[in-house]
Amino acid sequence: MKNLLAFIIKDLGLLWTGIQQTFYMVGISMAISTLFGIPLGVGVVVTEEGNILENKYINFILSAIINVVRSIPFIVLMVALIPFTRFLINTSIGTTAAVVPLTIAAIPFIGRIVENSLKEVDNGVIEAAQAMGATPWEIITKVLLPESLPSLILGLTITAITLIGFSAIAGAIGAGGLGDIAVRYGYHRFETVIMVKTVILLIILVQGVQTFGNWLANTLDHS
Amino acid sequence: MxxxxxxxxxxxxxxxxxxxxxxxxxxxxxxxxxxxxxxxxxxxxxxxxxxxxxxxxxxxxxxxxxxxxxxxxxxxxxxxxxxxxxxxxxxxxxxxxxxxxxxxxxxxxxxxxxxxxxxxxxxxxxxxxxxxxxxxxxxxxxxxxxxxxxxxxxxxxxxxxxxxxxxxxxxxxxxxxxxxxxxxxxxxxxxxxxxxxxxxxxxxxxxxxxxxxxxxxxxxxxxxxxxxxxxxxxxxxxxxxxxIINANVPEELLSRVTVENPEHGRLIKICFVGDSASEPLVSDLVHNFQIDANILYGNIDKIQGIPFGTLIIELTGDLDQIESAIDCLHESDNVRIEVITDEESVSIHY
Incomplete structure (x- = not known):
C-alpha cells in the first residue's frame, strides 16, 4: 500500500506541470480558434447559394481557406508557421509558442464543424424568421446559432480532443504538456512507468472532456 | 386588401x-x-x-x-x-x-x-x-x-x-x-x-x-x-x-337496375341550396308527372351557414314522363341534378 502511494506520488510534480501545460495550450487555442472559427463557419454557410447572404466569391474564398489549412498535416503546419510565431510572440519555442500553430490548425477545423452544425438547422425555421422580417444578423444570432448550439458543443468537444492530440506533437518545438512528457520520458529515455502514467492521464482527460461535452449538449438540447 | x-x-x-x-x-x-x-x-x-x-x-x-x-x-x-x-x-x-x-x-x-x-x-x-x-x-x-x-x-x-x-x-x-x-x-x-x-x-x-x-x-x-x-x-x-359530396354516396347504388338498365327508370342526384330545401320538390314530381319516386339517400350539410343538401332518388314509371320531370328539374333555380349512369361518368345539368 505504501509502495503504491509512493509509486503514484513519485512523478507527481512532473506530471502536474504537464497537465497544466496541456490545459494552457488547449484552453487558449480553443478560445481563440472558437472566436475565429465560428464566424468562418457561419460565413461559409450564409454565403452559400440560396442562403441568406448568398455570395459565390466570399463563399469560395472561405471554403478555400478551410480546405487549404486542413489539408496541411499539423507537424508541417507547425514548422511552416515558425516565422509567423516568432513575429507574433518573439519566440518559436515553448508552450506559448505552441499555441499559435494549434490555434491556426483549429480555426478551419472549427469552421468546418460549425458549417456542418448550422446546416442541420431546418430551412423552414429560417424561412419563418425571414417571413417575420428578421435581418440576416438576427437570423444568425437568434436562429442559426441558438438552434444548433447542442450540435456546436459536441463539435467543439471533438475539437478540444483533437487539440489535446495535436499538443503532444507540439512537444517537437518544446511545448511541454502531457504528450511531450510521454515522448521524452517514455520513448527517448525508456521510462515506461512515466509513459504509462501519462497515457492514463490523457485517457482520463479525454474521457472527461467528452463526458462534459455530452452532458452540456444534452442539457441544452430541447428538440 | x-x-x-x-x-x-x-x-x-x-x-x-x-x-x-x-x-x-x-x-x-x-x-x-x-x-x-x-x-x-x-x-x-x-x-x-x-x-x-x-x-x-x-x-x-x-x-x-x-x-x-x-x-x-x-x-x-x-x-x-x-x-x-x-x-x-x-x-x-x-x-x-x-x-x-x-x-x-x-x-x-x-x-x-x-x-x-x-x-x-x-x-x-x-x-x-x-x-x-x-x-x-x-x-x-x-x-x-x-x-x-x-x-x-x-x-x-x-x-x-x-x-x-x-x-x-x-x-x-x-x-x-x-x-x-x-x-x-x-x-x-x-x-x-x-x-x-x-x-x-x-x-x-x-x-x-x-x-x-x-x-x-x-x-x-x-x-x-x-x-x-x-x-x-x-x-x-x-x-x-x-x-366531399360523393364520398357520401353509397357505392351499392351504382349497381341499381335503373343505372344498369335505363328502360327501368332513372337514378338521379339532386343538390339543393338554401331556400330550395324547403320546396316540396319530390312530391311535386310525383304529383305533376305521375311517376314513382323512391328516395334512396339524403344528406344535408351547411356551408357558410347555408344549408346544402344532396338527395338521390330513383324515378320509375313512364320513361317520357321521367324525362320531362328531369327537364323540369333543370329549370328550377338553386337545384342541380345529375343523372347517374353506369359509366360512372355523370352527366351534369344546370
Whole structure:
C-alpha cells in the first residue's frame, strides 16, 4: 500500500506541470480558434447559394481557406508557421509558442464543424424568421446559432480532443504538456512507468472532456 | 386588401424552366378568409410564398393595402413583412426557445421593449389557449399545440394578413377542426384577412368565404365557397367537390337496375341550396308527372351557414314522363341534378 502511494506520488510534480501545460495550450487555442472559427463557419454557410447572404466569391474564398489549412498535416503546419510565431510572440519555442500553430490548425477545423452544425438547422425555421422580417444578423444570432448550439458543443468537444492530440506533437518545438512528457520520458529515455502514467492521464482527460461535452449538449438540447 | 396582378413564377432548371405560376390575377377583400385549393404540383406553395416574397415573383405585382411589395427594397420589405403573419405546415418553431420565447421572437425583431413583449406574449397565449404552456419547449407539445404557438407567433406584431401554408395538413381531423375554429375566431375577433392554401376541400368548406381553384399554375375558377360547391364548372373543381359530396354516396347504388338498365327508370342526384330545401320538390314530381319516386339517400350539410343538401332518388314509371320531370328539374333555380349512369361518368345539368 505504501509502495503504491509512493509509486503514484513519485512523478507527481512532473506530471502536474504537464497537465497544466496541456490545459494552457488547449484552453487558449480553443478560445481563440472558437472566436475565429465560428464566424468562418457561419460565413461559409450564409454565403452559400440560396442562403441568406448568398455570395459565390466570399463563399469560395472561405471554403478555400478551410480546405487549404486542413489539408496541411499539423507537424508541417507547425514548422511552416515558425516565422509567423516568432513575429507574433518573439519566440518559436515553448508552450506559448505552441499555441499559435494549434490555434491556426483549429480555426478551419472549427469552421468546418460549425458549417456542418448550422446546416442541420431546418430551412423552414429560417424561412419563418425571414417571413417575420428578421435581418440576416438576427437570423444568425437568434436562429442559426441558438438552434444548433447542442450540435456546436459536441463539435467543439471533438475539437478540444483533437487539440489535446495535436499538443503532444507540439512537444517537437518544446511545448511541454502531457504528450511531450510521454515522448521524452517514455520513448527517448525508456521510462515506461512515466509513459504509462501519462497515457492514463490523457485517457482520463479525454474521457472527461467528452463526458462534459455530452452532458452540456444534452442539457441544452430541447428538440 | 390584397391584389395580385399577373403573378408569374418560373424556376429555371438545367434542362428546361418550370413555369409554376402562369399569370395569376386575384383580389382578396379585407376580412375575408380566402382559400386557394389545387392538386399537388398546381403551384399553391409557390403562390403563398410569393405573397410575402419568400419566393421572388418572376413577374407581376403583389399589392397589400396599396403598397406594391415587389417594388420595395430589402429593408422596406422586412418592415412590410411584419404586417403579414405566416403559419406553416411543419410549424417551424424554434426548438431552442420556450413557447413564450417563440411568441416573443417577432416582437424582439420589431424592437419591442421587455414589458411590451411580456404583456403581448401572455395575451396571445391566452388567445390560443396555451397560457399554461408558456415555459414548455415545442418538442413537449402535440402538433395541434405547436400550430397554436405558430398562430400566436404570427399574430404578435398585429398583422393585417395571416398567410397559412397548408397549416392543417399534418394534423389529424379533430385537431384540424380545432385549429380551423381558432382561425375563424381570430378572423372574427381581430378582423384579420386570412389567405390559406390547402389540398383539402374540407378546410375550404369549413372556414373559407371565398375560394380559388388552381390548376397547373392557373386560377381556373374563383368565387364564393357556396357557389363553387353547388355549381362547380371546371373538372378539377368538380373532383374536389365530389370528394366531399360523393364520398357520401353509397357505392351499392351504382349497381341499381335503373343505372344498369335505363328502360327501368332513372337514378338521379339532386343538390339543393338554401331556400330550395324547403320546396316540396319530390312530391311535386310525383304529383305533376305521375311517376314513382323512391328516395334512396339524403344528406344535408351547411356551408357558410347555408344549408346544402344532396338527395338521390330513383324515378320509375313512364320513361317520357321521367324525362320531362328531369327537364323540369333543370329549370328550377338553386337545384342541380345529375343523372347517374353506369359509366360512372355523370352527366351534369344546370
Amino acid at each position: 390584397i391584389e395580385i396582378k399577373n403573378l408569374k413564377k418560373v424556376y429555371s432548371g438545367e434542362e428546361k424552366d418550370v413555369e409554376a405560376l402562369k399569370g395569376i390575377d386575384l383580389k382578396v377583400e379585407h376580412g375575408e378568409i380566402f382559400g386557394l385549393i389545387g392538386p399537388s404540383g398546381a403551384g399553391k406553395s409557390s403562390f403563398i410564398r410569393c405573397l410575402n416574397l419568400l419566393e421572388e415573383p418572376t413577374a407581376g405585382q403583389i399589392i397589400v393595402d396599396g403598397q406594391d411589395l415587389t417594388a420595395l427594397n430589402t429593408k422596406e420589405l422586412r418592415e412590410a413583412r411584419k404586417e403579414l403573419g405566416m403559419i406553416f405546415q411543419n410549424f417551424n418553431l424554434l426548438n431552442s426557445r420556450t413557447v413564450a420565447d417563440n411568441v416573443a421572437f417577432p416582437l424582439e425583431i420589431a424592437d419591442a421593449n421587455k414589458e411590451e413583449i411580456n404583456d403581448k406574449v401572455s395575451e396571445l397565449l391566452e388567445l390560443v389557449g396555451l397560457a399554461d404552456k408558456a415555459d414548455s419547449y415545442p418538442s413537449q407539445l402535440s402538433g395541434g399545440q405547436q400550430q397554436r404557438v405558430g398562430i400566436a407567433r404570427a399574430l404578435a406584431n398585429d398583422p393585417k394578413v395571416l398567410l397559412c401554408d397548408e397549416a392543417t395538413s399534418s394534423l389529424d381531423p379533430e385537431t384540424t377542426h380545432s385549429i380551423l375554429d381558432l382561425l375563424r375566431d381570430i378572423n372574427e375577433k381581430l378582423g384579420i384577412t386570412i389567405v390559406l392554401i390547402t389540398h383539402e376541400m374540407e378546410v375550404i368548406k369549413e372556414i373559407c368565404t371565398k375560394v380559388a381553384v388552381l390548376e397547373a399554375g392557373k386560377v381556373v375558377e374563383v368565387g364564393d365557397v357556396i357557389d363553387i360547391f353547388t355549381k362547380p364548372e371546371k373538372n378539377v373543381t368538380k373532383k374536389f367537390v365530389q370528394r
